[in-house]
Amino acid sequence: MTIRGSESPRMSRRHRVGILGGGQLARMMALAGLPLGLQFKVLDPATDACAGECTPLVNAAFDDAAALQALAGEVDVVTFDFENVPADSARALASKVPVYPAPDALAVAQDRLSEKTLFRELGIPVPAFAAIDSREGLERALDEVGVPCILKTRRLGYDGKGQFRIRSRADADAAWEALGAQAPRVGLILEAFVPFDGEVSVVAVRGRDGEFRAWPLTANWHVDGVLSASLAPAPVPARVQETALGYARLLAEKLGYVGVFALELFRRGDQLLANEMAPRVHNSGHWTIEGAETSQFENHLRAVLGLPLGSTAMRGHACMLNWIGEMPDAAAVLGEAGGHWHDYGKEPRDGRKVGHATFRADSAPALADALESAGASLGRSGQVDPVVAVLRG
Template identity: 55%
Template sequence: MKIGILGAGQLGRMLALAGYPLDLDFVFLDPAPEACAAPLGEHLYAAYEDENALAEFCRQIDIATYEFENVPAKTAEFVAHRVPLLPAPLALSVGQDRLSEKQLFDQLGIPVPRYMPVATREALDLAVRHIGLPAVLKTRRLGYDGKGQALLRAAADVDAAWQKLGASSGSAKLILEAFVPFERELSCLAVRGRRGELAFYPVVENVHRDGILRVATPRANDPLQSEAEDYARRVVEHLDYTGVLAFEFFVADGHLLANEIAPRVHNSGHWTIEGAECSQFENHLRAITGLPLGSTALRGPSVMVNFIGHPPADADLAAIPGVHIHHYGKTPKPQRKVGHATVTAADEAELKQRLQRLQALVDASAQ
């Protein structure tokens, strides 16, 4: 079977690496000339709006999927009319827009921080009066890794936030959200098969800095596991979803507040390659091709650390027992995810020691 992937970044790369043992082949469509997944399949170098390239993409494949949620809606519809596209375009349209996400969560009874849409400077003032400060002003679309947002701590920050995110056109598609003084950030990775079967990985505790995920740690027997699964189940069943979906939450007062969904495999699930019985990448492919889902059980204690900007030297990484290195084939660049390492261990004490050694290397390489 030949799988088409819209996008050819590191997620597409890891999907292909998981798929070749299943006798799957891959075609990528991506506008980047040096897309890092390109060596792992055929790369159609074209814009997502190029209908000739999209038609060729569809001719070569049996099933299509995507590795990031900002594929244009028209592209998704074009592909979906020619080959099965999983997850379906509805999930993309919701995942692309923070307002649509929040409205869906409201509809499904999933708690969210207070929010209001913002299109004009006057609407921003109204939203600030209604929600209060501190708050976070965000673009509804395209923001990721801390981009497209501004923290408003006091009234003096409002104008600067508008100048940064909304003033260029006089009107904008923004959303103001109440700032959540969270205790933890968790994500829940759900996988749903073509016949509606469901599986969940252990929730993952995430640490961000400058809006970028730095460390992701799966938590076996977390007290919020069942609550996270309940909310994720509501979303995937409502969307008639097929594949892996990541649901990110804030933990406040001991309960979950929904932040956002990612209708794809996710950075907080990279630990599953070595840390789970079946990785999120293999399970996504199993789901969209109709194979039985693999076990989401932990193999043992593990943690993932992202390489941001520049990775440590391989010799230093390999000297730490239990460290598994993943490079993405990307040119080092500040604030860019260029790889990650997963650390595994026999017990939590050993994991902590190995993580400390790894973190020291990662911090030194970023300086």
Template identity: 75%
Template sequence: MTTVGILGGGQLARMLALAGVPLGLRFLVLDPSAESCAGQCAPLQVGGFDDEAALEAFASKVDVVTFDFENVPASSAQWLVERVPVYPNPQALAVAQDRLSEKTLFRELGIPVPAFAAVDSREGLDAALAEIGTPCIIKTRRFGYDGKGQFRIKSLADTDAAWEALGAQAGTVGLIVEGFVAFDREVSVVAVRGRDGEFKAFPLTENWHVDGVLSASLAPATRVSEAMQVQAVDYARRVAEATGYVGVFALELFCRGETLLANEMAPRVHNSGHWTIEGTEVSQFEAHLRAVLGLPLGEPAMRGVACMLNWLGEMPDANAVLALAGGHWHDYGKSARAGRKVGHATLRADDAVALSQALSSVGDALSRQAQVQPVIARLAEG
């Protein structure tokens, strides 16, 4: 029986393990915390990602290694790849860990991106603002996610405050300034590439964020032309082939009219693809496992329409979702904490009208109308 090693023990590792059980797989999770929620579903080895002894023990017990957490040190991934197959490869991981490397790769591949410039000093920030203009966003090149590690500069009057907030990190994780994009909406394409180069993509998904954290995802995205769908998938394919990527990843995009601009890449299964568990023939989690094991990828064909709602801080009452024929509940087994991703729900229906009704019902029951209304409005637009 094949044992899959997962670096990182969060909800993504948990859902990978749940998807792998029907495939007859075993799992071993490595995470620094004994409380990691994946440990409720799979054997857990407690250890640091940069602890060579822990990595040695981990590698000796698994047949292949993957990630649920992109900030695993690329050096650790490289150490492992000399002992056991690792997917995605350390080079792809390293590119995705650094916003400057990532944006540079996109540009080299002919994928449109917002204007950007590296910043390593206060003078460098002034130069970047002179080049890019305001409004813009300054971000850490590494480790920031879900809206963390960034500061929006609305005008030059915000320059000092921005440097005070993030300047100390210029010499450690690095900084990047990105031009502000007046986008119409945010979309993502979740794609998968196998060991043999087979490539497939899930339908384009529209996403809504609150304070930088994903709130809801709708699939398939409405009002998407065939040309836009093809373009998004082509961009994802370019990235996957250029990096020799194996597994599932997400390419997040800004949509402005018919133009798509790349925001960032997530080298792992992704929050905006959680709806695939019930919404497609093969979920992103099963597809990822198939890819890293060298199995046929399967078909990411949709089952009707679907919406994922993220639960942050604490879990609401499940009854309103479970009462629906297409309602599916996912509790990550985490303790409540402000802003923490603790679970999600997916509502699946045969058509947009039925999905709108289900969303309205859940919104009323859970006092979540502010969360569901943007999705309902988009469905009404067709």
């Protein structure tokens, strides 16, 4: 176990936060917490975890008992920036120090079958689904769910990983060849394909005292399973917004959730179908840093520390653009009024989230103008055109 970074001046114990996972979400949590007078310690197995540039970093495996024991003795509360942190590690920590969100909530969100089953129990609509444990089971599930459909790992999948789209029964062999070997380790689930009109997410927060707040519904666009752009507020009728927030509240209260989470939904007309829950601050909520009265990162910290939650009201209109693989030219963003730049300090790599930009404006037309201009300068008109089309109505 090694530690990188110098210790900050000692403060009251209530101000010390441990984070399992040292990626960009932990980094942005730490940046949001510094004005609150908070100290952080991050645990991550990667020596180059980008949160280490702004907070002490403990290099250790997530199941390193000695490292977890040491972390528990140095902080007042533990949270995480990565949903695939072992739930058993979170439970081990919870016997020594408060852990939020609770390990049981983390465990539910780590398993797509448990997650979908919970949605159904709460009356939240979901696509048809079935658990798979064998090649024969896949055939039975195809009869039950129908095609087209998507075969997914139950665990350890994110950003489109661990998925195979089945367009016809002829694809079944290829799907099993791609994912079947993982069935004993992470389990498989078959989900009906949803011909949706759009994808939206609720980013919400629940405090230790049960107070619940949510940011306006966010519209999302994905490329190859990875988030490309997010727009808030989503241009949907008020009843759709109310339904989505109601589903999020049901989940938070059922799980006794504390902290920020995201509920991802498919929108088909005015109907919403739940896709999955992320038990952490979320990529589709990055726009809140500049676009809301209180960011998702600050409110997550307020929640896990038992502090009053901040306002989730918007500041006009906002759009977040993800940078994948490598960073573009910052000048094209910073040259626009309301343009904001976030570099995660990561080495460029294909498929890797390395940064994002947020554009904020007082009106939808002004935001559309800024996006069009920046998109043209960056050579990324294809990324902004769908958002601009929505903003122009």
